[in-house]
Every structure is written in C-alpha cells, then in structure tokens.
Amino acid sequence: MREFRAICAALGALMLAAAAFAEAETGDGGARGRQLFALCTQCHGVDGGGRREYQAPAIAGLPQWYVSGQLEMFRSGLRGQHFDDAEGMRMRPMSLALASDADLQAVSAHTASLPLVPQASTLPGNAAVGSAYYGPCIGCHGLQGEGREPLFAPPLVGQSDWYLLSAMQKYKAGARGYGLRGGDHPPALAQRAALAQGMAGFSQVLASEQAILDVIAYILSLEPSAGGGE
Amino acid sequence: MIEYWLQAASTYAGDIDFVIELVAVIVGFWFFLTVGIFFWLIFAHRVSRSPRAEYLTGDEEQPKKFITWAHMLVLVCDVFIVWAAVQVWYEVKQELPLENGGQPQVVRVISQQWAWSFVHPGADGVLDTADDIRSVDELHIEVNRLYHYELSSKDVLHSFSVPVFRLKQDAIPGRVIRGWFEATQTGSYDIQCAEICGIGHALMPARIVIETPEQHAAWLAGHSPTQLAAR
Numbered sequence: 284m285r286e287f288r289a290i291c292a293a294l295g296a297l298m299l300a301a302a303a304f305a306e307a308e309t310g311d312g313g314a315r316g317r318q319l320f321a322l323c324t325q326c327h328g329v330d331g332g333g334r335r336e337y338q339a340p341a342i343a344g345l346p347q348w349y350v351s352g353q354l355e356m357f358r359s360g361l362r363g364q365h366f367d368d369a370e371g372m373r374m375r376p377m378s379l380a381l382a383s384d385a386d387l388q389a390v391s392a393h394t395a396s397l398p399l400v401p402q403a404s405t406l407p408g409n410a411a412v413g414s415a416y417y418g419p420c421i422g423c424h425g426l427q428g429e430g431r432e433p434l435f436a437p438p439l440v441g442q443s444d445w446y447l448l449s450a451m452q453k454y455k456a457g458a459r460g461y462g463l464r465g466g467d468h469p470p471a472l473a474q475r476a477a478l479a480q481g482m483a484g485f486s487q488v489l490a491s492e493q494a495i496l497d498v499i500a501y502i503l504s505l506e507p508s509a510g511g512g513e
Numbered sequence: 514m515i516e517y518w519l520q521a522a523s524t525y526a527g528d529i530d531f532v533i534e535l536v537a538v539i540v541g542f543w544f545f546l547t548v549g550i551f552f553w554l555i556f557a558h559r560v561s562r563s564p565r566a567e568y569l570t571g572d573e574e575q576p577k578k579f580i581t582w583a584h585m586l587v588l589v590c591d592v593f594i595v596w597a598a599v600q601v602w603y604e605v606k607q608e609l610p611l612e613n614g615g616q617p618q619v620v621r622v623i624s625q626q627w628a629w630s631f632v633h634p635g636a637d638g639v640l641d642t643a644d645d646i647r648s649v650d651e652l653h654i655e656v657n658r659l660y661h662y663e664l665s666s667k668d669v670l671h672s673f674s675v676p677v678f679r680l681k682q683d684a685i686p687g688r689v690i691r692g693w694f695e696a697t698q699t700g701s702y703d704i705q706c707a708e709i710c711g712i713g714h715a716l717m718p719a720r721i722v723i724e725t726p727e728q729h730a731a732w733l734a735g736h737s738p739t740q741l742a743a744r
Contacts, residue, residue, distance in 0.1 A: 376716030
C-alpha cells in the first residue's frame, strides 16, 4: 500500500511538472504550437521556408501579430475567398482547422519563433530602378521593409520574390484586399480588411509587370532585421 | 424511407432512394433468411442431437437442391436490382434533358483543393458574358428549374456531392463533365467533396442556395458585375 501511494504521488508530481513546463513554454507556442505547425509543414515546408510548387510562401520568422492576423482573416473569409485566389482558397480551410483562438495564437507564436529561411532570387528585376518605386511602400512597410504592426503591414524582407509577385498580382486584380463585401465583422478584423483594401489601392501605383519585378528586386536587396516588424 | 432521415430536394432523388431501398429490402431479406437458417442449423444439429457430420461431395442432386433453388431465387432478385439501377442510371447520368421550350440554365462548378467555386449566368441566362456571377463556396439556383452543370477540377480528383439531390459526380482534372439537376424545394443545403483529395478534404464544404424565382432574380441583380459597376 505504501509503495502504491508513493507511485501515485510521483505520478502526480510528474503531471504537475509537465503542466508547469507547458505553461512556461507558451512564448514560442509550446508543445501545442509545434503540434499544430505540423499541419503547416505540409505546404510551407518543415522549416517554414515555403514551397513554390504549392505556391506556399515562407512563413518562418514572420511576426506573431501578422501570422495570427492573417489566420483570422482567412477564417472569417476576408482573405482566401475570392474566385481568382486559388492559393488563398487552399489556405482558408487550413485556418478553419484551428479549433480555438488559443490554438491560433499557439501556432502563430511557434511560426514566429522559427528562424528566417534565406530565399533565392528567381525573378529578373532591376533593384536600382525598383528603389524609386519603393517610395510609396515605406509609409507602411518601413524603410528597410521591416513591417509595421500598427498598420498591419508585414515585413517584406526575407520573403521569396515569386510570392511577392503573386501577392502584388492578386492585389492588383482585387483577389486580395477585397474588403468586407457587406459582411459583419469585429472592428479589429474590419480594420485589417480596410488596410488590405488600401494595399490593393497602392498596388495600382505599379503600372507594369516590370515595375513590380524591379521593386521586388529592390526588396530582395534589403537586409533582413532580427525579429521582423515593429 | 430515406427521406425520413435525409431531405430529398431534386426531381430524381426519389428514384435513387427507390433503388437504394430496393437493394436494402432484397439484400436484407436474404441476409436475415441466411443468418436465421445458419443459427437454426447450429441449434438443430447441436452435438447432443446429431450424428457425426457428413461431408457432401456434390455428386448427388438431392442434397444440393436447397442451395440450387436459393441461388436461382437470388439471381431473379438480381434482375430486379439491375433493372431498377440501370433505369435510374440512364435517367440521371446518360440523359441530359432539355427544358421545355428552351435551353436550360448552365452553371459551372469548379473544384480545387479545398474549395468550390461557381460561375452563374447573369440575367441574360448565358455563360461567358459580362454579367456572369462568380462565387466561392456558394451556388445559387432557382427552384423548379432545370440546370445543367459543367464540372471541372483545377488540380486532383474531387467529387461534387449534393446529398439532398442524391447527386454525386467525380471531377477529373483535364475534363469537363456535364450533368443536370432540378431542385424541388427552396432552402440552403450542403455541398460536399466525396472523394479524398488531400489534407483539407474534410474542410471543403460549400452551400447550395435554392431560391424562388423572385429571390433568385433579386440575388442576380444584387451580384451582377455589370449592375454593380453601373451603381
């Protein structure tokens, strides 16, 4: 009987220690974040560096506020629910697989904790010409493309060029940043949708495909900063 | 009977339910008869009442007659099942009926991992014109009106399934598959993918919204790109 009590006490202590450990881990999403991230790796790669064959961008090292915000946008249909956004439509069900806000935050935190994965240049573009086109981007994305949380503008540095091109094409075509479309959403989400709609407007500044390629070449020439985003 | 558990909302849903019920009744009859005989034999020939088991070689006709007659009756039942199934298959899958006095409405159904998108003809009733309405995860149709659909896939195999229509049609990349349906009651119902299509397969639902002619006209007017642009 004494041995039984000792075993029970040891098991109880072990469970308490495990719970405390899990609690302490929440900075990087903890075990739950790692577990949920396994779903992301199917398309975004094991290191979160993105996979072009799936048109899945690099997500490793993106700020938590941006990842969680985009997941909320996908979940609510403010992104990934446009006829011309096949990749977004693929992502939206994945966001719906996150059962709770806690899960959404955990996987976002884990994604943010991953190191940036270097992206190779794959598109032609003139960075010198693109530096002039980058002017209007500075207000939201920052001088070094580091991103700004208050404007919900993500870091651009560290992202692959093919994804930046695809995103710009979608903004220009209205497949991203299509606004609320009459839906009723919480103010925070509505604000993000409005900012995305603003980005769709800014994308029209780049009139030609070559201008987009040039500005992307300039973004790729910028040095990534640690942390990403303000 | 199936309608008791799952609503039927298309002109051919009842026919398909009939085939399923016919199969269930015939197979059910033989199943319970076989199991009943099996247990009766176990009971009737239990060790305490029976002599030593006898091995039948099949050379004599008399012991085989119970098996032969049963097989013949099963074959007769099969004829009924095949007759009913082929008739419904022909009506639903082989025939592409035309609407009385004109062409039916055509909608485009596009499947992809893991979403459905649709192209509806606008007020002109013709696809590939400026007033086409494109939507994601929501198909709007009119009740009591014949529709043809053009089903395609952007990537892998999917299956366009509308349970209340009893409709299930595979979508095959590179092919446009045509079919038809005619809704018999208004409401909003599930569209599902019925073919495993990747990790997000279970998260690929959409809705079919069946509207009265007035409701549908109002929806068309409210979503027509040409009318929206004119505002």
